[in-house]
Amino acid sequence: MISDIHTLIIGSGLTGLSTAHYLKKAGIPFHVIEKDAGPGGVIKTVTENGYTYELGPNTGVIGSSEIVELFEDLQxxxxxxxxxxxxQKRYILKNGKWEQLPSGVMAGIKTPLFSLKDKFRLLGEPFRSKGKNPHETLSQLVKRRLGQSFLDYAIDPFIIGVYAGDPDILVPKYALPKLYNLEQNYGSFIGGAVKKQFEKKTEAEKKITRKVFSAKGGLSNLVNALYENAGKENFSFNAVNLQVLPENGGYRVSWQANEKKQDIIAKHVVFTGGSFELPEVFSFVEKGNLEKITHLRYAKIIEVTLGFKTWKGIELDGFGGLIPSKEKRDILGVLYMSTLFENRAPEDGALLTIFMGGIRNENLANQPDDKIKEVVKREITDLMQLTEFQPDLFKITRYDYAIPQYEVNSGERFETIANLENQYPGLILGGNMRDGIGMADRAKQGKMLAEQAKNSRI
Ligand SMILES: Cc1cc2nc3c(=O)[nH]c(=O)nc-3n(C[C@H](O)[C@H](O)[C@H](O)COP(=O)(O)OP(=O)(O)OC[C@H]3O[C@@H](n4cnc5c(N)ncnc54)[C@H](O)[C@@H]3O)c2cc1C
Structure with a gap:
């Protein structure tokens, strides 16, 4: 038995590791239990045959100061x-052709992505009245403020890229709170964005550059550094049948590892797994309450990694391309990973990441590998203008629970989590069921969870 501990963390993905990092910084004893054989959760980098590629997230956006702080602490x-x-260059497919997403006024006027009517309508955006329905969907909000063509050829592909989701279902108050608050606090997206530029920033806010990031050599280097820095002795892997039960004002956590039963008593238990794991781990919590959390839907995703020793397709001079659902293609988008980061593919070669499935195309994500290979070959040959399709790396990775969708029921979920944490002092429910889905959000939440455990009165 590991001796009693202040905080027990369930899960060693980026959220669990960030929580461990901040607890370590605060000098608070903790232990991390993980069912996988190693740390990182969905983050996994592979290096082989001259390629360095990701099996989970490929790139992040520096959208919180905490993600920068982690790298600073891990120097x-x-x-x-x-x-x-x-x-900076991002492409959107329209009528089968890649068009660059405009970043300036002139490019915005000229772009064929949006209709002339909507371009004119944009001038009136700062004067449109703000929405009153907090549960308005993203499609409704964008149509109201910007127009249909902006929904179809900017927001829809953006949401596919971030959530593998559907703007008809996602609710901005929960899924894109920064955008929602621009309208609520400033009355306009454009006006709000301009005003925010002139607001005084704290030192922490200055770190939020919104640049695209990875770790040198791949994201596994970040999670491995977090693991090492937090102290390998503070982790237990290969844990199955994990159960948490209240006991004497704390929690008894039991699990099996390598067929041996283990036990630990913790004052605080921080959960960082997916919502679908909750009923098994917290069998003492009333079923009706858990259902208000477990109804969270996740997008199924297939991630395909392609490596080419010599690239003979279109110039890969950007972030990649996203495909609006209106285009009715069988892939969601392509990332040009070898353009973005150093040493990801052999010289003159290319590394691409392709995403398939998502909320609108779940059926495709259920297809066998042969079918996936056929679809990728057809789509990539056409979209990248390849004369022959001969990758020397072709890797398929499947996720049944890739990205949680913050839909209309999210408010009820957040409220239920807060009520449960009140009802069971010391129980802390984190992970991507709340507080955002990106890596920067996970680092930020990790700090918050550590502070919650540290400042708890029990
Ligand atoms: C395919 C894909 C692409 C993505 N792309 C991007 C991207 O481009 N940019 C970006 O910012 N984000 C992206 N994300 C999201 C980002 O990867 C995640 O938000 C983040 O890595 C999740 O970290 P986490 O620790 O919350 O969850 P996870 O990584 O899922 O970790 C949770 C851990 O908890 C463990 N666990 C769960 N239940 C138990 C249990 N009962 N007992 C023991 N252990 C348990 C799991 O085994 C797992 O290791 C992507 C995600 C996926 C899947």
Whole structure:
């Protein structure tokens, strides 16, 4: 038996590791239990045959100061890598052709992505009245403020890229709170964005550059550095049948590892897994309450990694391309990973990541590998203008629970989590069921969870 502990963390993905990092910094004893054989959760980098590729997330956005802080604290163990300036160029498919997403006024006027009517309507955006329905969907909000063509050829592909989701279902108050608050606090997206630029920033806010990032050599270097820095002795892997039960004002946590039963008593239990894991782990919590959390839907995703020793397709001079659902293609988008980061493919070669499935195309995500290979070959040959399709790396990775969808029921979920934490002092429910889905959100939440455990009165 591991001796009693202040905080027990369930899960060693980026959220669990960030929580461990901040507890370690605060000098608070903790232990991390993980069912996988190693740390990182969905983050996994592979290096083979001249390629360095990701099996989970490929790139993040520096959208919180905490993600920068992690790299600062881990200096010497891993290094932040921001993407090549080319990352600014993003392509959207329209009528089967890649069009660059405009970044300036002139490009915005000229772009064929949006209708002339909507371009004119944009001038009136700062004067449109703000929405009153907090449960308005993203499609409704965008149509109201910007127009249908902006929904179809900017927001829809953006949401596919971030959530593998559907703007008809996602609710901005929960899924894109920054955008929602621009309208609520400033009355306009454009006006709000301009005003925010002139607001005084704290030192922490200055770190939020919104640049695209990875870790040098791949994201596994970040999670491995977090693991090492937190102290390997503070982790237990291969844990199955994990159960948490209240006991004497704390919690008894039991699990099996390598067929041996283990037990630990913890004052605080921080959960960082998916919502679908909750009923098994917390069998003492009333079923009706858990259902208000477990109804969270996740997008199924297939991630395909392609490596080419010599690239003979279109110029890969950007972040990649996203495909609006209106285009009715069988892939969601392509990332040009070898353009973004150093040493990801052999010289003159290319590394691409392709995403398939998502909320609108779940059926495709259920297809066998042969079918997936056929679809990828057809789509990539056409979209990348390849004369022959001969990758020397072709890797398929499947996720049944890839990205949680913050839909209309999210408010009820957040409220239920808060009520449960009140009802069971010391129980802390984190993970991507709340507080955002990106890696920067996970680092930020990790700090918050550590503070919650540290400041708890029990
Ligand atoms: C395919 C894909 C692409 C993505 N792309 C991007 C991207 O481009 N940019 C970006 O910012 N984000 C992206 N994300 C999201 C980002 O990867 C995640 O938000 C983040 O890595 C999740 O970290 P986490 O620790 O919350 O969850 P996870 O990584 O899922 O870790 C949870 C851990 O808890 C463990 N666990 C769960 N239940 C138990 C239990 N009962 N007992 C023991 N252990 C348990 C799991 O085994 C797992 O290791 C992507 C995600 C996926 C899946």
């Amino acid at each position: 010497g163990l891993c290094e932040l890598e921001t993407a090549n300036e080319n990352a």
